[in-house]
Amino acid sequence: MTSLFQSHSLRIFFFLFIFSQFIKAQDQASSKSSGLILTEEGLKKIKDNLGQVPLFDRSLQEIKDEVDIEINNGIEVPIPKDLAGGYTHERHKKNYSTAQKAGVLFNILGEEKYANYIKKMLLEYAAMYPKLPLHPEERSYARGKIFWQSLNDSNWLVSMSQAYSSIYNWISKEERATLENNLFKPFADFLSVESPQFFNRIHNHSTWGNAAVGMIGLVMNDEELVDLALYGLKEDNIDETARDNDGGLIKQKGQAAGFLANMEEAFSPSGYYTEGPYYQRYALYPFMLFAKALQNKKPELKIFEYKDGILVKSVYALINLTDADGEFFPLNDAQKGMSYFNNSVIMSVDAAYYYGEHNPMLLSIAKKQGEVTLDDAGLAVALGLKNKEEQEFLKESIILTDGSKGNKGGVAILHSKEDKSRYSLVMKYTSQGDSHGHYDKLSYSFYNDGEEVIQDYGFARFVNIEQKNGGGYLKENTSWAKQSIAHNTIIQNETSHFNGDFDTGTKFHSEKYFSDFSKPDVQIISAKENNAYPGTQMHRTMALINSDIFQKPVMIDIFRVTGAKENQYDLPFYYFGQIIETNFEYNSPEKLEKLGSKNGYQHLWKEAAGISSANNSKFTWSNNNKFYTLTNVTKEGDSLIMARLGASDPQFNLRRDPVYIWRKHKAKDAVFVSVLEPHGSYNPITELGNNSFSQIKEAKILIDNDEYTAVELIGFNKTKLLLVIANKNGEGRHSLRINNNEISWKGNYTIIEN
Amino acid sequence: MTSLFQSHSLRIFFFLFIFSQFIKAQDQASSKSSGLILTEEGLKKIKDNLGQVPLFDRSLQEIKDEVDIEINNGIEVPIPKDLAGGYTHERHKKNYSTAQKAGVLFNILGEEKYANYIKKMLLEYAAMYPKLPLHPEERSYARGKIFWQSLNDSNWLVSMSQAYSSIYNWISKEERATLENNLFKPFADFLSVESPQFFNRIHNHSTWGNAAVGMIGLVMNDEELVDLALYGLKEDNIDETARDNDGGLIKQKGQAAGFLANMEEAFSPSGYYTEGPYYQRYALYPFMLFAKALQNKKPELKIFEYKDGILVKSVYALINLTDADGEFFPLNDAQKGMSYFNNSVIMSVDAAYYYGEHNPMLLSIAKKQGEVTLDDAGLAVALGLKNKEEQEFLKESIILTDGSKGNKGGVAILHSKEDKSRYSLVMKYTSQGDSHGHYDKLSYSFYNDGEEVIQDYGFARFVNIEQKNGGGYLKENTSWAKQSIAHNTIIQNETSHFNGDFDTGTKFHSEKYFSDFSKPDVQIISAKENNAYPGTQMHRTMALINSDIFQKPVMIDIFRVTGAKENQYDLPFYYFGQIIETNFEYNSPEKLEKLGSKNGYQHLWKEAAGISSANNSKFTWSNNNKFYTLTNVTKEGDSLIMARLGASDPQFNLRRDPVYIWRKHKAKDAVFVSVLEPHGSYNPITELGNNSFSQIKEAKILIDNDEYTAVELIGFNKTKLLLVIANKNGEGRHSLRINNNEISWKGNYTIIEN
Structure with missing residues (x-):
């Protein structure tokens, strides 16, 4: 130094x-x-x-x-x-x-x-x-x-x-x-x-x-x-039918x-850009720069006040769409590693500070960026930092709406802290996202600080690497990355949402059902999707919860599907790392076959498969010296599949990432209840591990019908946690008999620990 | 702070x-x-x-x-x-x-x-x-x-x-x-x-x-x-035939x-411990501690002078066996991530300082360790640091001999620097290494600072993780990690060195042929192994070279095998990362089969295979935003196989690491000449790559016979590099006609750039 x-x-x-x-x-x-x-x-x-x-x-x-x-x-x-x-x-x-x-x-x-x-x-x-x-x-x-x-x-x-x-x-x-x-x-x-x-x-x-x-x-x-x-x-x-290279409609x-x-x-009124943060970062550059030029040359346009100050809002949205390292959540088409250190965001943060309200939280981002633009805005930021005016940028749980009027679903980002670590859940219930959108209704990703625990794949492209199709999109982006099976959401009958059809996907969006970030120990989001599969309703509620059962915050996922007929439903979990233990038997084949023939399934090798017998199927893995256990409330006959990406990939364009898939073979209605539990750690220098085991003795579905879903977790320490969701008409008063107890509450959900 | x-x-x-x-x-x-x-x-x-x-x-x-x-x-x-x-x-x-x-x-x-x-x-x-x-x-x-x-x-x-x-x-x-x-x-x-x-x-x-x-x-x-x-x-x-749990003989x-x-x-006189650095770190603790006690209670034993001060020497050896992050090269059985931050090494460094010559280079290691023992030795180190006496620990290229008399082969560690990066080659031509030894004659690993470029797998074990066989060795340690195919060396007819027999392996060791670390732009080691496969001589020469052809130092590998009959020879390269490009055609199968049925081959899935037609087969990959190209001087009909670990692994005990294998199907004598070339970089924030292509226009074998092997590299910048090895009787004077030029030199090799 x-x-x-x-x-x-x-x-x-x-x-x-x-x-x-x-x-x-x-x-x-x-x-x-x-x-x-x-x-x-x-x-x-x-x-x-x-x-x-x-x-x-x-x-x-x-x-x-x-x-x-x-x-x-x-x-x-x-x-x-x-x-x-x-x-x-x-x-x-x-x-x-x-x-x-x-x-x-x-x-x-x-x-x-x-x-x-x-x-x-x-x-x-x-x-x-x-x-x-x-x-x-x-x-x-x-x-x-x-x-x-x-x-x-x-x-x-x-x-x-x-x-x-x-x-x-x-x-x-x-x-x-x-x-x-x-x-x-x-x-x-x-x-x-x-x-x-x-x-x-x-x-x-x-x-x-x-x-x-x-x-x-x-x-x-x-x-x-x-x-x-x-x-x-x-x-x-x-031409009304003209398409771009990504298959996107040129113009309605x-x-x-x-x-x-x-x-x-x-932009939505929240500042979310419908293509996702990776392209928001890219598009912000011309938006901001031309706006700065217009502000200088045509101040009468009041461009920074346009749409209720949307350009400045979009900078806040973009920062909220980053992980602890400042890297963007890779929603829709996105190259991982892109972050708020990009020049476009440096320029945008400076502009948002200067043309906005001189918010000192933006200074702390600029400080990390370590660079300013060489103009009025950059000077203002550098002066602010010189005067030590910066304040920490607080990322609170937030909803970013999608759609130009904010009425086309959105993205929920939930945070829960423990010690120095922050666990973040990014749940997506947006509209299609234009030509860079993926078929990923109600999908999510989960972060432990800057580390992906349950990942979103991103895109299949190596930007500016000439050997890989001149740096352009690879065909695996369509055949894999956009498909529903590439995401952490339910896939019906091995077909993608909207049958993978862009025009259909563009007509619809998911809907938020409710969210509540008001309690420090419970962050919750619930959303519904009724169009991805005609005749099937999908309803997913996800919560980050701090409970005495656990050392660290856990994610509870209640995913209900209501079908018009019997279907196969798959719910994948794109984890990283090494499998430590399962509580079910599985078989490993002598030859690896593809998991399916199309819609992305052709890219997965089936490494192993087991049939659930217990009520709880447990899957424990380790990554970066941390442990995670997924507890799924399975029914007898559910399949549990370990697969790996890389089939039908003659150019080695795809990463060989693993996935764990929970499959229900023939079901009309189904509920997938899962608990994702980060626990323990390992030190490769002392070679000591701690808490390498799940703390859940049992996870149970006590009630599941059109009205209510009630899930109970029982810890090895005998603590019990009950989460009840009112599946419809949630805002009113509810009362319900569970385990011979009458419980009543007001609103969409209740949570009781004892 | x-x-x-x-x-x-x-x-x-x-x-x-x-x-x-x-x-x-x-x-x-x-x-x-x-x-x-x-x-x-x-x-x-x-x-x-x-x-x-x-x-x-x-x-x-x-x-x-x-x-x-x-x-x-x-x-x-x-x-x-x-x-x-x-x-x-x-x-x-x-x-x-x-x-x-x-x-x-x-x-x-x-x-x-x-x-x-x-x-x-x-x-x-x-x-x-x-x-x-x-x-x-x-x-x-x-x-x-x-x-x-x-x-x-x-x-x-x-x-x-x-x-x-x-x-x-x-x-x-x-x-x-x-x-x-x-x-x-x-x-x-x-x-x-x-x-x-x-x-x-x-x-x-x-x-x-x-x-x-x-x-x-x-x-x-x-x-x-x-x-x-x-x-x-x-x-x-x-009992003379008694064995321990690892199959090692109890006592001769x-x-x-x-x-x-x-x-x-x-210990060898160089301080190398025959089981490798991971166990050296472990064994040093009782050696050092008991020695300290003996020094206090029985100073007449002069324990720190025993075997020419072997305990202190072993500490220097151990530090030289670490990468840029202080992590041990995982030779033989070893858990990756173990480093000189381990307590045993902290204690040993303090003792080596105090009972040795108060070498200020040890203080810089102690400073990184950030901890001292609470005794005379630790106090002396802490005082030395307080007085700012520390000097950088210079890791120069070094030979560590194996065997109690230093006459059973050894390990060569070669370093070459470029800007702030250090490229390190660790070549192993030791004896068996007792019960923790692997069948890895003439194998190597290659590092870019603290990053593994060509890896040694380490062991198949999760120390202290109860779910994984109580933290003990896994059976895949024998079936995979010890086998020759798990290492970057030649495997004949899909059998391991010494047929994987411990007693046979224990009888023999490889021999250094020559080394030269005296020139800043050429670090070179050459060793021979004549017993791994009866009737077959193996001779490997590896050099780290700085040349005008390249941006960064490259590794040249000349591996000669001389067989008594026709054999199949495999040479694997355990790279990490994503394949960017090859210059040969290959096929990807619809189903993955195992590469073989035993000796570790049963653990590899064959992901793709091609047949070489050109004289140079090129394989470019990217890892951690850096590029690497392997240029192999292939003959028509050689196979090039992309495989991945994970077959016959019902408990998911093995990492799913990739390997690239160069196979000669039927050959009595053969020479495998390879150039490993680190080049370029990629920035995921600017999305700019540079030098993503190999700089080698052509690599040629000009001469290969019992007397000499001459390899020429021609750069795209027209620079030519000639490396000639005298395959026997190397010390004397040599003269040779190459490309119509008479060249003469003294010693085992010569290198000419023009």
Whole structure:
């Protein structure tokens, strides 16, 4: 630490020296910002504070180091050829990213080498662009010119608009004309009027396209482009059946388009983005950046107040959708490991602080991020941190509604703490989630701090790894990751929810039945899904409970299904780690066969299977030196299957993750009651384990009918816990005779420990 | 950190207050140490320094907290019943551990509550012991009374000897008589004269037994017991064919026994312990502790000078056998995660510092351990750290010889650095390693800092997890973990080395051919094995090389086999992670079958297989956001098999680890040339990858005959690297025509880059 700090101090000193040398030159050159992101006023404040605000100075130094290396390497603008991960793709990405940063450095430091770098690069693009055909790679529904898809071309224009803005006043009128006529105007036209299927959707792609066109419009003072960006194309002639590469519908008939329509439609009033947090993080970038530009150039729009301040709300929602390490819950299509350390979220947190209410909880996130944007917002955050104003960001149990009006289900995130550990349950009862949605009604994942205990698979894709389909979606994303069997929810007759049909899935959403986070020892959520399987009603209630029976909080899961006819029902548990013990017999085959032939089942190898005889089937495993036991209230004849991912996977695209599946073979109605119990620990250095056994002596269903479900847990310490759910009309008063006791309560559930 | 420090300061203050209150009481009570571990002189120095040496004070406080909790819980001495992990087993372990610590606290702090606690506990044992039969669990070749095996009874006596020593002068003569007649003397007799098959071996079990008997002998001034401990039983009548539970021979005819013989036989002159580091760590405890007691009570023995100071040397060997995180390389039977943070190593490092040459490099290890023993040695270490005398422990490439005379092969540990990363190759060409040895001649493992890149499986056992066979060895340890196919070496005709026969394996060892660690860019080891398969010679040369071709150091592996007849040869690579790409076609079956029927092959599922056509077969994978490529110089018709562990494993006792196997179907002589190339990285937050491709354009075998093997690597950057090995008579001068160039050199190998 010491040497880093010393070296850092030296660099700041050096940097201030440089700065003082150029401040005069800068004032002479007419390098006034055109104010797209960096306002005149903001720039002045930044200059006044230079060298005095540690986080800002460090962020500036990091970017300066990065850009200086690139400037030394020289400019390369190759003819587009490659997919993601390939040379030309990565080079053009690096170009726009460096140019944007160089623009910031020019504005703040005034060194002309940065402006020259941008000018030279843009002129090279301007020389190349008019002759460019569509990118040779043909796989996208909306091909780009610089990149294989217009999405990446939009990324380019969002950054280059900022770079151009930075040098707008510094270059000559003639140079501006060259850049605008040969590059920016045709570029914006290509992304908008020439690509309606890309530009005129409610989709993160379009948000990028809208922002790109709008931002360059703001720089060029081209009101027509800005209007296109805000309100979409008036005419688009999009075929009503057209699909994108993910199978998503391009546009519903009569749907609005443009940036404002995307803000309106894509976010729920809670700030949840219907595609899920991984794409929310991605989409937030153009939403926030264009909003910042609009705030500067068109303050009359009051963009940060739009939809009751939805952009700022969405930042809070996004932070709540992270685990203890700041990684996003991988709902819908999502690459694991993506977190609030991503640049897009750094920028969004700074903006939410600055354009919102200067909430000191956001400062603690920014502190962890360790970086700020080099503008008014970033400076405000860095100043807040310098003044030690930060407060811990408290993640309380929360409901995030889905749907533009907040009426299409949602996500519940429940937390329960014990000592220093936090157990989190993420239950999903949303709408489909557009083309990135999975068939995962009433599914959940469970976390022990930053560790996945019961996982959501995420997507089947290696972003930017060229060898894996050019970094694009793999076919296993459709055949596996989106299927219901890939999720911790009930699958009927080995078919996915909505029969895996996107259009059907898009018509429906699950409904919250009730939730209660008011009691410290009980966090509970209950939701229903009546459309995933026609004729079948699904009702799942999940609770995190602290009880004297247990050392740590446990999850109780009551999943009722009511069928119109006899069905097979599967409930998988995607655990991690090593099986320690079961209380039932099972057979391991001599050859491994696939668990099924389609709907994702073809990807699972059946490693072992047993038939339940006891009333409680127990499954204990260990992961990362912790123990977990799943106690399932089984009926005689239920199957218990150990399976593993990896079948029908000729390219080894899937992780070899294990799953434990509870199957009811022929049942019309059924109730799956499970208790997930974290317990004990193991120390590989002392080699001592503690509490490697479940604390549940028995779990019983005392009542289960249309009116009520009552579950009793009996601990080895003789403590008893009774949980009763009113399955319908829950809000009123209830009374019920259980175990020869009359109990009565008001509301959807009651819990009694004795 | 601040609050921890503050709280710690408060506690130290409190503790010094307590200490001042009791120092007088202590001087009044005749609580003089009998000097088994804590000498009078040492105790005085400790008291003089109390409150002034942070690490010592902290260690004392931690132990005080732990013991105080136990004293409050009260004493329990249950009738023995359970296996490891079970209640009575864990209770008795806790008892001896707490009693030993209480003794130290009594001697240092003088509080009689600690002495009383020990006395009361020992009297309870003395009341129980005379009536105790053998432990009811019958599975051990040497059953204990308190525990299921005499080994644990010895652990008990080693600790209780210290506890007894601490209160020896404090209790009455009558109490001493009761304890010695009813408990300690019969206990020592049981472990020695009544258990010759346990006591009279060259084995870590016997070392524990010897130390236990010797230490209680020293406390009781019983010279006869001390002699038994040092020199073994004169008569033992051990059946020459008798075996322990691991199948190890109890005793070779005419073999010496006792503590000194174990010191003589178990360690090589380099300090390597033949069973491997996991058991070295375990055995070091009684070796070191008894040696400390002997040094105090019988300084004339000069035990720390015995065998040229072997005990201190063994500590250096052990530290060299750890990865970047301090975890032991899992050679032979070993549980992964065991590290130099184990108590046994903390004690040994302190002793090696104090009884050795006060090497400041040991202080840096002690600093990481964060704990010292509460005696003269620990105080010396804590004082050294207080005075900031520590130096970094430099792990250089090293050879550790095996065999009591250092003439039975060895282990080579090669290191190569790049930036902040260290790549380490651990190559094993030892003798069998007693009953904990594996059939793994010329095997290796490869590390990227603390991460396993090519792993050694370790053992099949969950120490102290009761559900897994009472924490004992699982049958898969024999059927899988010991077998040759579980290791990264050549397997002929799907049989293990020495046909998996322990007696045969014990007769032989591999031989080092040459090594050279003198050049910074080339670390090289070459060894031969001529007995694993009668009629077949195996010769493996492995090098870590820094070359301009590569971003990072690579491993070159030249494995020659010369058979008497045509054989099938398999060379496995136990990688971790996700397959990214191969350059050959392969088929994935519709059902998974076992790779073979015995010798460990029955535990592997065959996930895919391809036939090599190119000269180079490439296999690229990714793990923990890093990339690796294996380039194998294959011949047409070689098979490349992707398999996974887990078949024939009805209790899920094995990890589902993957393996890539290179198979030559019918070959008399063969050479397996491989390059393992770490490259590139991936950032899941920026989603940017770099260098995800191998840098090797081609790897070629230019020459391969009995005299020479020449391998050439050609990089995409056109750099060429030539490595030539003189396969016999290597020391002299050589000249050779390669690619129309005459090259000449002196010694076993030459390497040329151009």
